[in-house]
Amino acid sequence: xxxxxxxxxxxxxxxxxxxxxxxxxxxxxxxxxxxxxxxxxxxxxxxxxxxxxxxxxxxxxxxxxxxxxxxxxxxxxxxxxxxxxxxxxxxxxxxxxxxxxxxxxxxxxxxxxxxxxxxxxxxxxxxxxxxxxxxxxxxxxxxxxxxxxxxxxxxxxxxxxxxxxxxx
Numbered sequence: 001x002x003x004x005x006x007x008x009x010x011x012x013x014x015x016x017x018x019x020x021x022x023x024x025x026x027x028x029x030x031x032x033x034x035x036x037x038x039x040x041x042x043x044x045x046x047x048x049x050x051x052x053x054x055x056x057x058x059x060x061x062x063x064x065x066x067x068x069x070x071x072x073x074x075x076x077x078x079x080x081x082x083x084x085x086x087x088x089x090x091x092x093x094x095x096x097x098x099x100x101x102x103x104x105x106x107x108x109x110x111x112x113x114x115x116x117x118x119x120x121x122x123x124x125x126x127x128x129x130x131x132x133x134x135x136x137x138x139x140x141x142x143x144x145x146x147x148x149x150x151x152x153x154x155x156x157x158x159x160x161x162x163x164x165x166x167x168x
Contacts, residue, residue, distance in 0.1 A: 025163065026052075030064055034142055037163035038062075039156070058156045059147040068139045075138045082116045082136050083109060091118060091134065091141075102130050113166060123150060131157045137166075 025037035028050060038060050042050035049063040067073040081087045088107040095104065104122035111117055117135040124130070131154065132145040144164065146157040 025159075028062065030062060030142070031140070033137055033140070033167055034064075035165045035167070036062060036144065036160065038160075054156065056152065056156070057149070058152065060156070060160050061143070061145045061147070063143040065141040065143070066139060067141065073139060078136060078139060085109070088118055092120070095132075099124075099130070101125060104130070104132070107134075127151075133161055 025039055026041050027035055027037050028042050029035040030050075038050070038052035039054040039058075040052050042052040042060070042062070045051050045061075048065065049061065051062075052060045054060070067078060088109050092104055092107050096102070099122075101124045102122040103124070104120045107118040107120045109116070109118055112133065112135045115135045115137050117133060119133045122130040122132070127150040128147055129150045129152070130145060130147050132143065134141055134143045136142075144161055146160060148156065
């Protein structure tokens with residue numbers, strides 16, 4: 001009985017610590033559709049791409065790509081192609097050009113909150129893990145990723161993804 005009470009108290013303490021840690025995260029409004037929380041104030045890397053690094057050296061990256069601007073594709077043009085393997089392979093090729101040292105397996109095509117999504121976990125020679133989730137809403141691709149030492153918990157990535165709020 002005492003052991004169960006002890007485990008309950010320890011579990012409660014851990015839960016409170018996790019909740020408090022996430023509450024201190026900073027809300028970032030990406031655009032009129034998406035906001036999410038970073039562990040601290042993010043810095044803009046390039047227009048539409050933001051990064052924050054936490055105390056464990058985990059990098060949290062959020063990027064918005066407007067297909068209308070970069071490829072002259074609107075949501076109507078994207079609709080028939082966004083669920084195809086060819087489209088996912090093109091996304092992978094584009095990411096591979098920016099991150100040639102990272103080995104990503106094929107992207108998994110799925111849905112995230114009803115929107116077409118792509119996910120993958122890649123690794124580089126320095127034993128860093130790149131955990132990637134992308135999803136398309138309208139003519140925009142939203143990318144949420146973390147970069148951490150291989151073997152670290154997925155808690156940071158999960159908290160980052162779970163902090164995403166969709167607006168109308």
